[in-house]
Amino acid sequence: MSYFTSQEIHPGIVHIGEPAGVHCTLIVGKEKALLFDTGYGICSIEDYVRSITDLPLYIVNSHCHLDHAGGNHLFSRVWAYPGEEQIYADYQQEKVSILNQMEKLWRSGKTPRPWPSDFDRDAYLTFKPCRFLSLADHQIFSLGGRICEIISLPGHTRSSVILYDHLTGTVLSGDNIARSVWIMFAQSASLAEYRCGLKKLKKEYAVTGILSSHDSRLLPPSLIDQLIRCIDTRQENSTVFIHPRKGYKALKRKMYADGLGDIYLVYPLEDKG
DSSP: OOSOEEEEEETTEEEEEOTTSOEEEEEEOSSOEEEEOOOOOSSOHHHHHHTTOOSOEEEEOSOOSHHHHTTGGGSSOEEEOTTHHHHHHHHHTTHHHHHHHHHHHHHTTSSOOSSOTTOOHHHHHSOOOOOEEEOOTTOEEEOSSOEEEEEEOOSSSTTOEEEEETTTTEEEEETTSSSEEEOOSTTOOOHHHHHHHHHHHHHHOOOOEEEETTOSSOBOTHHHHHHHHHHHTTTSSEEEEEOTTTOOEEEEEEEEETTTEEEEEEEOSSOOO
C-alpha cells in the first residue's frame, strides 16, 4: 500500500494526502507542473509526483512548518516567501517533539500509523538543508495553458502565501484558509492583517473553491466569509485552547457554518485585533 493517497479535484489538480492528515497539491499544465508544499518528508513526495507527471516542476511552499516543508530537501530549489527560511530552520529543530506527538496520536487510536514499517527515525531527524528562492506577491507561474498566481496572505505566519489557479478559480490555501485556522504563533500576523487579506482576496479574485492542506475535499468559497464572521464575533463564545505539543495557551472560537460544519479560529490570549 502506498504511503500517499491522491484524488484529482479538477483536471490537472491532484490533492495528495499523507496518513498524518496533511496534503500537498500538484497542478499540471501542458508544459510544466507545480507542487504546492512537500509534506512531512517521511516518504519521497518526489517519487510519488514523478509517478503522475514527468514535466519540469516548480516547488512552492505555502509556509515552512515541518508538515508543509519536510520534503523540501528532495528538490534542488524551493520557492518560499521571504521570512520562511528561518521558520524552516526552526522547525527542523522540532522534529523530535513532532514525531513524538504523531506517535502518541497513533498509539491512542486517533490517527493512522504516520510512517511505514521501515521508517528510519534517526535519518529523518538529521538537519535537511534547503536552497530557497524568494517568492514575490502576485508572482506568476506559467505552466502552459494554465496560470498560477502567488498571493501574499499574512495569517498563520506573516509570510504565508496562497495560490490562485486562474483556469479553475481554485485557491490552494495551505493553513491560511481552512476549517481550523491557527493565528496564535509568534510568527503569526495580527487578526486585523489577516481579516484585511481575506477581504481583499474576496474582492479581487473569483474564487470557486478552496483546497486546504488539512482537508481532503474542495471547500466552498463561502469559507472566506465565514472566517471573517468568526473573527468579527470571536468574543462571543471563545474558550481557552492549549497547544497539544507546546503547551501554551490561546483562545479558540468555534462556530457552525452550513456546508462546512464547525470552523475554528485559534488566536492569542492577548488579542490585539
